Amino acid sequence: MKPDLFTLVLQIAVILAVCRIIGSLFHFFRQPRVVGEMFAGILLGPSLLGWLAPHVSAYLFPLSSLGFLSALSQVGIVIFMFLVGLGIDPGELKGHGHAAVLTSHVSIVAPFVLASFLALYLYPRLSDDSVAFTNFALFMGAAMSITAFPVLARILAERNALGSRLGTLAIACAAVDDVTGWCILAYIVTLIRAAKSSTPILITLCGIIVFVVIMIYGVRRGLGRFESSYRERGALSEGQMALMLLLVLASALCTEKLGIHLLFGAFLMGAIMPKEHRFVRYIMDRFETITVTMLLPLFFAFTGLRTNIGLLKGREMWFYCGLIILVATVGKLGGSMLASRLAGMKLREAAGLGVLMNTRGLMELVILNIGLDVKVISPALFSMMVLMALVTTFMTAPLLEILCPIRDTAKEPAGAEAALAQLRVRSGSAA
Amino acid sequence: MSTQVCRPRQNIQRFMGHISPTNKSFVIAYILLVALPLLGLVGVLRSGRRLVAPISVDGVWKFGVDGAHLPAGRCGKSLASLQNSVVTISQSGKRLVLSLNDGPPAAGAGVIEGTTLNATIPLPETSTSEPECGNNIVLALTATIVRRPESRSMQGTLSVSECPSCASVKFQAERQTRSSGGGVH
Numbered sequence: 001m002k003p004d005l006f007t008l009v010l011q012i013a014v015i016l017a018v019c020r021i022i023g024s025l026f027h028f029f030r031q032p033r034v035v036g037e038m039f040a041g042i043l044l045g046p047s048l049l050g051w052l053a054p055h056v057s058a059y060l061f062p063l064s065s066l067g068f069l070s071a072l073s074q075v076g077i078v079i080f081m082f083l084v085g086l087g088i089d090p091g092e093l094k095g096h097g098h099a100a101v102l103t104s105h106v107s108i109v110a111p112f113v114l115a116s117f118l119a120l121y122l123y124p125r126l127s128d129d130s131v132a133f134t135n136f137a138l139f140m141g142a143a144m145s146i147t148a149f150p151v152l153a154r155i156l157a158e159r160n161a162l163g164s165r166l167g168t169l170a171i172a173c174a175a176v177d178d179v180t181g182w183c184i185l186a187y188i189v190t191l192i193r194a195a196k197s198s199t200p201i202l203i204t205l206c207g208i209i210v211f212v213v214i215m216i217y218g219v220r221r222g223l224g225r226f227e228s229s230y231r232e233r234g235a236l237s238e239g240q241m242a243l244m245l246l247l248v249l250a251s252a253l254c255t256e257k258l259g260i261h262l263l264f265g266a267f268l269m270g271a272i273m274p275k276e277h278r279f280v281r282y283i284m285d286r287f288e289t290i291t292v293t294m295l296l297p298l299f300f301a302f303t304g305l306r307t308n309i310g311l312l313k314g315r316e317m318w319f320y321c322g323l324i325i326l327v328a329t330v331g332k333l334g335g336s337m338l339a340s341r342l343a344g345m346k347l348r349e350a351a352g353l354g355v356l357m358n359t360r361g362l363m364e365l366v367i368l369n370i371g372l373d374v375k376v377i378s379p380a381l382f383s384m385m386v387l388m389a390l391v392t393t394f395m396t397a398p399l400l401e402i403l404c405p406i407r408d409t410a411k412e413p414a415g416a417e418a419a420l421a422q423l424r425v426r427s428g429s430a431a
Numbered sequence: 432m433s434t435q436v437c438r439p440r441q442n443i444q445r446f447m448g449h450i451s452p453t454n455k456s457f458v459i460a461y462i463l464l465v466a467l468p469l470l471g472l473v474g475v476l477r478s479g480r481r482l483v484a485p486i487s488v489d490g491v492w493k494f495g496v497d498g499a500h501l502p503a504g505r506c507g508k509s510l511a512s513l514q515n516s517v518v519t520i521s522q523s524g525k526r527l528v529l530s531l532n533d534g535p536p537a538a539g540a541g542v543i544e545g546t547t548l549n550a551t552i553p554l555p556e557t558s559t560s561e562p563e564c565g566n567n568i569v570l571a572l573t574a575t576i577v578r579r580p581e582s583r584s585m586q587g588t589l590s591v592s593e594c595p596s597c598a599s600v601k602f603q604a605e606r607q608t609r610s611s612g613g614g615v616h
Contacts, residue, residue: 124485
């Protein structure tokens with residue numbers, strides 16, 4: 001189908017304007033801009049614009065045009081996932097000892113197990129017989145145990161708390177959570193897609209393992225040349241940047257072809273990139289501007305167009321939604337808080353860590369969109385989970401202000417760790 | 432070696448005796464907060480397999496209405512609006528959202544209980560000539576889902592709600608594809 005360029009450009013313009021305005025409004029109220037942009041996406045969808053002015057909505061976002069909007073937003077998410085992978089350093093956990101290991105593992109397991117219990121209740125009510133219970137429960141677990149690493153870094157940076165014990169521990173735990181969450185999700189997507197594919201699952205799994213091994217032990221060495229070139233000249237040439245982008249896209253295509261998803265390849269490519277801080281910052285600076293200012297708002301809008309709060313009709317549906325928010329918060333906030341308290345943190349600090357880990361943000365939206373694409377969750381459950389992502393992200397800044405006021409966290413000296421984290425927060429502005 | 436295998440309690444005690452108190456409390460906390468919940472997860476996944484979810488009707492359906500028995504007048508025309516038309520059903524558990532893909536945009540709601548589907552679709556800007564039927568036409572569907580290994584179909588009756596003078600007609604529908612990931616409502 002030929003794209004209607006006028007409609008597409010109009011859509012982009014409207015989305016950018018609304019996202020900037022709402023993002024600035026949220027920023028004024030000391031919320032991360034990204035929360036406002038996520039909210040703006042929902043306002044542009046059937047939950048508000050489609051409900052208040054259906055004719056305007058139908059003119060702005062005709063069904064036939066959404067394929068192009070989706071494609072553009074997916075390109076943005078591919079680059080964004082590369083940046084998220086780039087910002088994650090597997091060495092983060094080193095130096096934090098038992099506290100980080102216990103907290104990060106409990107912050108995954110607690111919401112995961114609670115979500116699977118919730119799945120027992122929700123499966124007969126919000127799913128159908130085309131979805132296996134195991135896939136449904138595992139997806140709910142993965143979706144609830146994710147932490148928005150970039151949003152978390154942004155919130156910490158705005159509070160000047162990146163160098164604090166709380167900040168560095170939160171960043172380390174979020175990195176582990178995200179890597180684990182994406183591995184679990186990759187497994188679920190593989191299972192679901194393999195069930196519909198003619199290729200046996202064993203071959204698919206072997207293919208994925210071979211690909212990951214090649215990436216880690218082969219491609220990774222080659223990527224070191226980017227860093228050494230940057231070290232020598234202080235910059236990368238246009239050709240090198242284009243090659244890097246090509247590698248990201250090739251990796252994304254490989255994982256898509258292997259039956260996982262485009263995003264896993266992009267994330268993996270970012271994760272195996274060299275982690276020298278100035279190099280990471282340089283790459284992020286190059287990729288971030290267009291991704292953050294244009295492509296991510298398109299993704300928020302596309303997610304908003306798929307979110308229909310009107311599907312939550314009646315007290316019963318709102319009860320399910322409330323239950324999801326409660327379980328997600330108790331599992332993530334409560335689990336992280338309990339583990340860090342047991343690991344020796346002060347109560348307030350442990351609660352602060354729990355609040356930070358409960359931030360889901362954009363990462364949750366990415367996962368939910370995958371879940372809706374592979375049909376493991378229904379449209380109503382998708383809308384409830386989007387609301388859960390918004391609520392848990394929205395509550396972070398005010399709760400943190402109550403538990404660990406800025407004057408307290410800012411007092412702590414910002415050492416080398418802080419400088420390190422400050423560099424990584426560049427990815428925070430990306431979400 | 433075989434002695435060690437036969438005495439797990441002694442082996443655990445010996446192992447715990449070798450680690451520092453800090454590490455010991457870490458191991459205990461890890462077992463309580465990570466390992467045991469993971470065992471619980473295995474239990475949940477096993478017990479969940481017995482759960483039954485509503486039949487899947489999500490997707491694009493091709494409708495066929497028994498044209499030979501359509502009533503005369505505008506009532507019949509309204510019922511015929513589903514003749515050879517394509518309807519998208521979006522499903523969330525028992526709740527359904529039905530959208531007519533042909534003609535003027537129309538969306539309705541429904542529920543599925545067991546193998547029985549009940550739904551209503553208000554048709555926009557239509558009215559019957561029958562005075563007792565009011566100005567707005569609402570199509571009412573009642574159907575039974577037929578499950579086959581490779582396909583899914585439904586058979587039932589189609590009528591106009593609150594319009595007794597407008598006789599109901601039989602229809603059948605075949606699922607073409609599942610809808611594209613929830614789409615936009």
